[in-house]
Amino acid sequence: MKQVLIERGLWKNGLNADCQLCKDKVDDITRIDCCARRIISLQPDFLAQKSALEEAILHSTGHLCIFYPKFHCELNFIERYWGAAKRYARENCDYSWSSLQRVVPVALESVDTIMIRKFARKAWRYMDLYRNGITGKLAEYAAKKYKSHRCIPDYVLVELNKVE
Structure with a gap:
């Protein structure tokens, strides 16, 4: 140095x-x-x-590596997918090693494409809210209540911004 x-x-x-x-x-x-x-x-x-991980991904596959902000799992729909798979595994496993080896692949397959797309849309709604300055409990409320295609309607954003 x-x-x-x-x-x-x-x-x-x-x-x-x-x-x-x-x-x-x-x-x-x-x-x-x-x-x-x-x-x-x-x-x-x-x-x-770039970090070593980003370099390795870019050079070996040509893909881009995008990191989500730390402590914001609501922006990453893979976290919801993983949560649903873990729930299935908990409900269908006797917690032995052989049972886990059998149940985990089935658990991952148990979450269908439609559900994964729903998880992705919810993540997009959170992103849209954050981009428009809505955070905290108000963002949680709005993401649950308004389920338009990937974004929160403009008239709702105006109302939410008045509340904050």
Whole structure:
């Protein structure tokens, strides 16, 4: 890291590799040169660098890798699919290893395409609400109540924005 910063003319004498704020992941946009890690992390080429997982997926298959925000499983319909499969497995398994090996593939097949599409539409409704500034319990209510095709009607968004 030091060598890269020296080559770029960004190294300062007495600069620490890490500072406590960076170790504690305290995010402060005004802090740009507190330590070597912070300086290098703000360089354009480092910001543009994809993760090893993204690189591997892109280079081996040509596919794109899109990460969902952490702690927002409502945006990922695969979570709902997995939940339905786990429910089936719980109801049809005696919790032995042989039973799990038999039930899990059947559980995954038990969720039909129509249900998966319903899960996807619900995720799209949440995305639409978040894009329009509706969050929290109000978003949960609206996603359950309004089941139009992938989005919440405009007149409903106007009313919901008045409530918040």
